[in-house]
Amino acid sequence: MDTYQIIQEDQIEVLLEEGKKASKAEVMEIIEKSRDCYGLSLEEAAILLQIEDDEVLSHMFDAARYIKEKIYGNRIVIFAPLYTSNECTNNCLYCGFRVANKQLHRRTLGVEEIVHEAQAIEKQGHKRILMVCGEDHRKTHVQHIVDAVKAVYQGADIRRINVNAAPMPVEDFKKLKEAGIGTFQIFQETYHRETYKKMHPSGSKADYDYRLTAIERALEAGIDDFGIGVLLGLYDYRFDVLATLMHAQYMDERYSVGPHTISIPRLRPALDSALSETPYPVSDQDFRKIVAVYRLTVPYTGIILSTREKAELRDELLNLGVSQISAGSKTNPGGYEEDDREATQFETSDERSLDEMLQVICEQGHLPSFCTACYRANRTGAAFMELAKDAHIHEFCQPNAILTFKENLVHFGSEETKAKGEQMIDQELEKIDNDKVKKETQERLKRIEKGERDLYF
Known part of the structure; x- marks a missing residue:
């Protein structure tokens, strides 16, 4: 190719x-x-x-x-990252995990430790995680990921595990598929070849082409949801955003499946980074523009915003097309049980807890969602794309978001969050046009109040 x-x-x-x-x-x-x-x-x-x-x-x-409202409604999907390792053989100039960083506290979690992290995330109220691994094939090989995924599903009430990992051959992707992962996420970081070469001077990540074609191997292995993105600030954002859209168009035309998600991380300070400053700074206004351009150009795609951004801007971007956010995040292995700042990949800016974020989301008129239904109802890949492109995915998302938010409030919500959440649920119920679906949703809400879990359409 x-x-x-x-x-x-x-x-x-x-x-x-x-x-x-x-x-x-x-x-x-x-x-x-x-x-x-x-x-x-x-x-x-x-x-x-x-x-x-x-x-x-x-x-x-x-x-x-x-x-965003027409395709997804006013819901905001919430997740947390789980870092299993910060050991890496690459030397990416912008990353705290780079092999040349001798100040970083290196650690790869064992299976039992990973389950403990997942349980700590679950206690916050999360139901979906993004599992992130450093790129050291001696430590974070595919079996490490497979064992971790299986153990978390068995040992915690986590219902959706997406994976951000190094590119791999089809045979290894098949193992991830069999383990039950959701979306496979991989960032090209920058699509500009000359800049890519400069930023990745050594390690397996230096192979631009092998990384670029990873999602095609994932599709061949049966993983039909994928996420892409660039690290904004490494090169001119106009080039990289358009290149991301070109990649999305290529996948959609060739495989009839566009990206399930596009992530929008901006370059942040990292421990012992080799970059003294951001090569191509992206202003807040440019960042807003990027979110809007993605939403207008690929309306079916989820846009993911991390805790890299400051709280005020994150809150604002919820109104500009962002549909998924992380909350209460830790970017170091073992970070949910112990806070080791010298083991993190990058600095985070939004330190608010999940409970605090839920209040903010409700105050802004959005509906928090912990839904994982599509993945277990086989509404993935091309099937999801068809529903999203025709704006029908909202018919499933609305009641499922209500049900999963109710479950969170019952088991994890503070009194203040419960008050705001119940008011939001009452408002959202009135938006369900189908009387049969509305009635069934109300019945299931009563069942959740009595202790039932994981009810979805």
């Missing part, structure tokens, strides 16, 4: 240059078109990435809110 045909750098540069020539009227027409929720072309996305006019940006932000 010619990977240069997947990410065509020359074409990206041409599209971005041409995008500068669009008139204000043309830009406004593209924004209005996006409200149909069928997505935009790369040419149109390139034009939107060039917007600097505050008035036009405001119109785009309004469109992003509208599209």
